[in-house]
Amino acid sequence: MNAIDIHRKLEENAGLLIFGILFVSAIGGLVQILPSIFQETVEPTAETRPYTAAELLGRDIYIREGCSTCHSQQVRPLLAEVIRYEAPAHAGESVYDRPFLWGSKRTGPDLSRVGEKYTDEWQRIHLVNPRAVVPKSIMPAYPWLERRKANSGNDVHLRMKALQRLGHPYTDEEITRAAADVAGMTELDAIVAYLQSLKIDTSVDPSEGGH
Amino acid sequence: MPFEFWSWWVAILTLTSLFGLGWVTYSAYFSPDRRAKADEEGAQSDTVWDQNLREGGRPAPIWWFWLLLSLLVASVVYLMLYPGLGVFQGALNWSSDHRLANRLMAYEMTFGPKREAVLVKNYSELQADEDLMKIAERLFGEHCAACHGLDARGQANRFPNLTDSEWIWGGTIGDIDKTIREGRTANMAGWADSFSDDELNLMTDLVLEMSRGESVEELPIKPLYDASCAACHEADGTGNPLLGGPDLTNDIHLYGSDRASIKYTIAQGRNGEMPAFKTLLDNTEIKLLVAWITKNRK
Numbered sequence: 471m472n473a474i475d476i477h478r479k480l481e482e483n484a485g486l487l488i489f490g491i492l493f494v495s496a497i498g499g500l501v502q503i504l505p506s507i508f509q510e511t512v513e514p515t516a517e518t519r520p521y522t523a524a525e526l527l528g529r530d531i532y533i534r535e536g537c538s539t540c541h542s543q544q545v546r547p548l549l550a551e552v553i554r555y556e557a558p559a560h561a562g563e564s565v566y567d568r569p570f571l572w573g574s575k576r577t578g579p580d581l582s583r584v585g586e587k588y589t590d591e592w593q594r595i596h597l598v599n600p601r602a603v604v605p606k607s608i609m610p611a612y613p614w615l616e617r618r619k620a621n622s623g624n625d626v627h628l629r630m631k632a633l634q635r636l637g638h639p640y641t642d643e644e645i646t647r648a649a650a651d652v653a654g655m656t657e658l659d660a661i662v663a664y665l666q667s668l669k670i671d672t673s674v675d676p677s678e679g680g681h
Numbered sequence: 682m683p684f685e686f687w688s689w690w691v692a693i694l695t696l697t698s699l700f701g702l703g704w705v706t707y708s709a710y711f712s713p714d715r716r717a718k719a720d721e722e723g724a725q726s727d728t729v730w731d732q733n734l735r736e737g738g739r740p741a742p743i744w745w746f747w748l749l750l751s752l753l754v755a756s757v758v759y760l761m762l763y764p765g766l767g768v769f770q771g772a773l774n775w776s777s778d779h780r781l782a783n784r785l786m787a788y789e790m791t792f793g794p795k796r797e798a799v800l801v802k803n804y805s806e807l808q809a810d811e812d813l814m815k816i817a818e819r820l821f822g823e824h825c826a827a828c829h830g831l832d833a834r835g836q837a838n839r840f841p842n843l844t845d846s847e848w849i850w851g852g853t854i855g856d857i858d859k860t861i862r863e864g865r866t867a868n869m870a871g872w873a874d875s876f877s878d879d880e881l882n883l884m885t886d887l888v889l890e891m892s893r894g895e896s897v898e899e900l901p902i903k904p905l906y907d908a909s910c911a912a913c914h915e916a917d918g919t920g921n922p923l924l925g926g927p928d929l930t931n932d933i934h935l936y937g938s939d940r941a942s943i944k945y946t947i948a949q950g951r952n953g954e955m956p957a958f959k960t961l962l963d964n965t966e967i968k969l970l971v972a973w974i975t976k977n978r979k
Contacts, residue, residue, distance in 0.1 A: 473708030474715060478728045501694050505687035547777045549784040558781065587961075589954045592828055595837055602837050603827055 515562035516673035520638045521664070523648035524655060526629060527620045528664025531657050533571070535612060542573035543582040543668070555583050556670050563671055566638055578609055585669035593662045612658075620660035621652045688767030695766055699756060706749045715740050796965040804854060807972040817973035820966055824958065833974070838937050839953065843974050847933050851922035858971050864957030867925040871950035872909065880905065885944040891918045891929045892938070925953075 480487045521529060532538070545551050547558040559582060564570045588596075592603065598616055600607035627648045634640045652660065709715065718724040718738050726738040763771040770776075799813065807813055822831060828840040835842035841849060849867070850860050876884065883902040890897050897903055897918075907916055913926030920928035927935065936942050936951060958967065 472712040473705040474712050477705075481728050482730070497694060497698055501691050505691060509684065509687060547781040549781065549788060552781060552785065553788070586956070588827065589956060591839060591954065595839065596827075603840075605831075 512561045512565055514565045515560055515671045517669075517671040518563050518565060520566045520633070520640055521667065523626050523630065523644075523651045524620070524660050524663040525667045526633075526664075527626055527652060527655070527657075528660035528662070529571075530629070531615070531620070531661045532664060537581075538571045538573040539575055540577035540609070541579070541581045542576050543570075543580065544572040545580060545582055551580070555580050560671065566633075568633065568636065581665065582668055583670045585666045590662050590666065593665055594658055597658060597661065615658040615661060616656055618657045620655040620657045621649060624649065626652055684768075690767075692767040692769065695760070699753065702749075703753055706746065706753070710740050710743070710746050796963070799965045799968060804968075804972050804975065807969065808976040813969060814973055814976065817969040820962075820970055821973060824962065825970070835935075838935065838942070841935050842933075845933065847928065847931060848922065849920070849925050849927045849935070852975075854971055854975060856922065857974055858967060860955060861962070861967050861970060862957065862959045865925055865953075865955040867951060867953040869913065869926070869946070869950045869952070871948050873948040875909075876905075876948075881944060881948055884910075884947050885940060888929055888943050888947070889940065892932045892934070894930065 480490050544559040545555040545557065552558055559572070563582075564572070594616075595602050596604070596609075597612050599611045599613065600609040601611075627645050630638075630640050630645045630648055634645065714727070719740055721739070724738040726736040729735055760766050761771065762773045763775050765771065799807065802810075807817075821829075821833065825833070828836075829843055830836040830840070833843040846852065848856065850856055850865050872881065872884075880902065883900070884906065887897050887900055887902050887906055890900070897906075913921050913924045914929050915921055915926075918929040920926050927933075932938055934943065935953065936946050962970070
């Protein structure tokens with residue numbers, strides 16, 4: 471028996487061929503994906519907490535507006551990035567990100583450590599019209615964020631409930647309170663709250679790894 | 682399932698695949714019937730489709746074999762040196778963390794002494810050093826320009842001009858160092874609840890007159906100014922850098938010099954905030970920035 475005989479059998483039998491192709495393509499998944507499904511090794515880092523109602527709404531607006539097509543949220547363990555953005559990304563920082571927003575395109579800067587880099591006021595001016603503070607910016611303006619209510623669908627508690635079911639440690643009290651917490655907030659308020667929450671976890675030793 | 686199980690799972694699947702690939706490659710060239718066909722003119726495949734359809738049956742050129750073989754050997758060498766087989770770290774004990782730590786160390790060795798050298802110089806020496814001032818300008822571009830503008834002239838009616846000789850929080854080296862290190866939060870509460878609209882208008886007139894350099898002593902609203910505003914802006918309007926109350930006797934107005942902006946400030950208050958940079962910047966960087974800003978001043 472040699473590989474050529476098997477090959478001949480596969481070539482002459484379409485069903486077997488299909489099975490063979492599926493089997494070979496599955497090997498990558500068996501090695502890469504299957505073990506990580508069965509291992510709960512990623513623990514949140516000490517300062518990682520679930521998003522507040524306002525931040526969660528802001529995050530959803532961030533996704534809706536496609537900010538991640540221009541902004542990544544992962545600092546790679548490379549010298550230049552660590553000097554510019556501080557500590558490299560740690561897997562535990564993303565446990566409450568569903569889906570994660572690591573991204574792969576950097577037209578603008580990485581945002582995973584932008585929290586508290588600027589004041590709320592700057593963030594508001596910049597989002598409504600980036601050219602007001604960065605004259606040569608190519609980032610689009612998002613003036614409508616200021617005019618729309620963040621919780622207009624009145625569903626923030628439902629979003630939190632869904633995440634709670636997936637294991638995010640929201641208390642029932644936080645969920646009942648959510649709508650009141652974000653009452654009157656504009657989308658701009660919510661997205662600024664989200665951006666300001668993107669902070670470095672100072673409890674992680676950068677040399678410890680886990681990314 | 683335990684961690685070790687998955688480690689072995691990965692390792693065995695990887696090695697089995699490698700072995701399988703080697704075997705397929707070998708058979709395709711060196712199994713007996715292949716070898717026989719290698720020299721045969723017009724050799725045809727053994728596989729027959731549709732009763733009489735056959736392909737040319739000579740093995741692929743031998744240099745493909747060498748190519749595939751070298752790739753297989755490279756994979757084996759890679760898996761011996763680098764992490765890949767389950768928990769096996771590889772002979773080099775390589776990790777991205779180690780690499781980063783080493784590069785950071787090398788970076789520190791190159792630039793650490795240069796940073797130290799900046800710290801022992803005095804401000805006029807720093808200002809005379811063009812290379813250092815270029816570095817300071819770049820630092821400003823990276824950390825400060827988004828608010829104060831690339832040319833440090835301020836912008837958006839929110840972020841003050843740092844190139845003039847007017848300082849809200851004081852213009853000495855010590856003041857500016859403190860501003861950058863600790864940040865500053867201006868705090869002026871609005872007066873809309875305590876003043877009538879008439880009083881707001883009269884107070885706005887007073888501020889406008891002050892900024893034109895006219896005397897306001899005779900104005901009927903002046904006693905109300907003395908009672909309400911002098912604590913932070915001084916009775917003569919020259920301001921109080923300790924509280925960040927700006928000088929009202931010049932025509933520089935952070936939030937706009939028009940009547941409406943000034944009235945809005947008096948009615949609603951303002952809370953300008955300069956963030957603290959002591960965690961983001963080190964002493965060298967702060968010193969360079971202070972030197973650059975005070976040099977910049979005309």
